[in-house]
Amino acid sequence: MKKNYDVLIIGTGAAGLYGALQFPENISVLLISKRELSLSNSSLAQGGVAAVLDTISDDYQLHIRDTMTAGKNKNDPAAVEVLVREGPGDVMKIKELGVDFDLDENGDMQKTLEAGHSRHRIVHHKDSTGKAITDALINTVKQRKNIDIYENTLLYKLEKDSGGFAAGFLFENGDSCTSYARYVIMASGGIGRVYKYTTNSAIATGDGITFAHMLGARIKHLSWIQFHPTAFAAEADRERFLISEAVRGEGAYLLNCEGKRFAHLYDERGELAPRDVVSDAIMRESIRTNSENFYLDITYKDPEFLKERFPMIYHKCLEENIDITKDHIPVFPCQHYLMGGIDVDLNARTTVDRLYAAGECSHTGVHGANRLASNSLLEALVFSRRAAQDIIERMKTDDNSSPCPEPVKDDLSGNKLPHGYRTEIRELMQDCHFVIKKPEKVPANLIRAKEILNDLEQGGYEINRDFIEARSLATVAVIVLEEVMKENDTE
Numbered sequence: 001m002k003k004n005y006d007v008l009i010i011g012t013g014a015a016g017l018y019g020a021l022q023f024p025e026n027i028s029v030l031l032i033s034k035r036e037l038s039l040s041n042s043s044l045a046q047g048g049v050a051a052v053l054d055t056i057s058d059d060y061q062l063h064i065r066d067t068m069t070a071g072k073n074k075n076d077p078a079a080v081e082v083l084v085r086e087g088p089g090d091v092m093k094i095k096e097l098g099v100d101f102d103l104d105e106n107g108d109m110q111k112t113l114e115a116g117h118s119r120h121r122i123v124h125h126k127d128s129t130g131k132a133i134t135d136a137l138i139n140t141v142k143q144r145k146n147i148d149i150y151e152n153t154l155l156y157k158l159e160k161d162s163g164g165f166a167a168g169f170l171f172e173n174g175d176s177c178t179s180y181a182r183y184v185i186m187a188s189g190g191i192g193r194v195y196k197y198t199t200n201s202a203i204a205t206g207d208g209i210t211f212a213h214m215l216g217a218r219i220k221h222l223s224w225i226q227f228h229p230t231a232f233a234a235e236a237d238r239e240r241f242l243i244s245e246a247v248r249g250e251g252a253y254l255l256n257c258e259g260k261r262f263a264h265l266y267d268e269r270g271e272l273a274p275r276d277v278v279s280d281a282i283m284r285e286s287i288r289t290n291s292e293n294f295y296l297d298i299t300y301k302d303p304e305f306l307k308e309r310f311p312m313i314y315h316k317c318l319e320e321n322i323d324i325t326k327d328h329i330p331v332f333p334c335q336h337y338l339m340g341g342i343d344v345d346l347n348a349r350t351t352v353d354r355l356y357a358a359g360e361c362s363h364t365g366v367h368g369a370n371r372l373a374s375n376s377l378l379e380a381l382v383f384s385r386r387a388a389q390d391i392i393e394r395m396k397t398d399d400n401s402s403p404c405p406e407p408v409k410d411d412l413s414g415n416k417l418p419h420g421y422r423t424e425i426r427e428l429m430q431d432c433h434f435v436i437k438k439p440e441k442v443p444a445n446l447i448r449a450k451e452i453l454n455d456l457e458q459g460g461y462e463i464n465r466d467f468i469e470a471r472s473l474a475t476v477a478v479i480v481l482e483e484v485m486k487e488n489d490t491e
């Protein structure tokens with residue numbers, strides 16, 4: 001790793017990779033990922049990317065309206081406009097970079113429907129769109145001479161002076177180093193691991209949000225958390241495999257423990273209502289039936305169509321002894337996505353000079369209080385490109401002549417982390433801030449989350465991945481529960 005870079009990007013999901021690719025050869029970029037390059041929420045994305053690619057059968061205004069409706073009109077209209085109007089250009093760009101979108105018989109990109117969309121506008125690669133996108137972007141990034149890419153490299157420190165950032169990295173073999181960058185783009189993903197059950201990958205512990213918070217960046221609407229209604233209900237796993245909305249888009253019925261459809265009793269859009277509405281319907285039906293047994297049934301469709309359209313879901317379910325062409329799929333809601341995050345403007349600038357944020361760790365305002373399906377990959381692409389463009393532009397006038405500080409060797413040794421803090425934080429969050437909120441439990445849970453955070457900050461613990469992630473989970477829990485307390489106080 002070099003001593004100095006122009007730009008440091010934390011994260012190799014869609015936001016980090018696509019952002020890195022915007023920089024010309026004369027701008028040096030360091031791109032890091034705390035685990036393998038392929039382990040990210042981006043690579044798990046199934047359904048696809050929403051974009052208005054043809055204005056005959058679709059319309060920007062319709063996509064804007066659908067996004068605002070799903071978001072309960074709490075979206076930032078200017079950000080939604082940028083997302084919807086600029087997004088199609090970015091989708092075409094990643095297609096050029098090698099993303100193998102499924103095509104129809106005319107050779108055009110196949111478009112499917114998902115809950116909350118009034119038109120077929122989701123482009124996809126079977127049911128593993130995220131992997132198709134990240135594979136293509138990783139291949140392209142690796143060919144760029146100006147981009148250094150490191151995996152299994154954890155950001156453990158981020159300090160700022162007027163000319164840039166000193167960042168500390170911890171490698172898999174236990175070695176560490178520091179490096180200096182003039183600009184940072186946080187593309188570090190979401191916070192799913194702050195819940196007991198989540199569809200998110202193991203990296204989603206809110207590290208980037210925590211570092212930005214420690215630098216004084218404004219964090220907004222962190223309590224706006226989305227729960228997906230149909231994660232595969234396997235009790236043993238923390239990371240729950242997602243049964244994509246596209247399965248309901250293709251006509252799957254949602255059944256209760258009595259084998260009866262019920263979604264239409266809670267909302268006239270039935271199974272195709274936005275995901276917060278369907279999650280809420282399941283939880284209420286769960287109380288009514290006193291059962292957590294819910295199922296998706298798509299057995300009435302042609303088996304060959306299902307295997308071709310949902311190969312990943314088909315095989316994953318088979319591993320659990322469920323044949324989706326014949327069996328009902330057990331599902332239950334769990335944490336899925338974060339609408340809030342590090343607050344940014346339309347150029348992805350945070351409130352800290354030279355610090356940018358893009359993708360799931362950021363709050364652009366596009367999603368409002370609830371994200372419309374398949375809008376998040378689009379957001380990651382559009383706003384990481386904008387962050388890069390803004391940096392390229394300001395580098396023409398910013399004074400970057402101050403000498404970069406020399407790298408230092410930090411002493412990372414310390415006390416052993418007590419067992420159980422992460423599990424406890426997850427239980428606190430699951431207990432009071434799940435689909436149906438329990439405001440009466442928030443004050444006590446907040447006090448406990450603060451005690452844990454305080455101990456993590458003061459305990460002199462060894463700096464390693466367990467510690468960084470535990471501190472991030474505790475920080476996220478405290479910010480979320482403080483926000484909820486404030487909202488409850490003002491109601």
Ligand SMILES: Cc1cc2nc3c(=O)[nH]c(=O)nc-3n(C[C@H](O)[C@H](O)[C@H](O)COP(=O)(O)OP(=O)(O)OC[C@H]3O[C@@H](n4cnc5c(N)ncnc54)[C@H](O)[C@@H]3O)c2cc1C
Nearest residue numbers: 011012013015034041042047048155189359360374376377
């Ligand atoms: C199962 C599933 C299905 C989904 N399906 C869809 C879909 O069909 N369509 C859609 O639009 N959206 C979908 N989403 C949401 C979407 O995938 C994510 O919101 C989006 O991909 C996030 O991209 P990102 O680049 O912001 O973060 P991520 O892809 O999560 O990447 C985060 C990166 O940050 C790195 N990182 C984090 N902390 C550190 C640290 N301390 N040091 C170093 N590196 C760090 C990680 O290693 C990782 O490389 C889905 C999400 C899930 C979980």
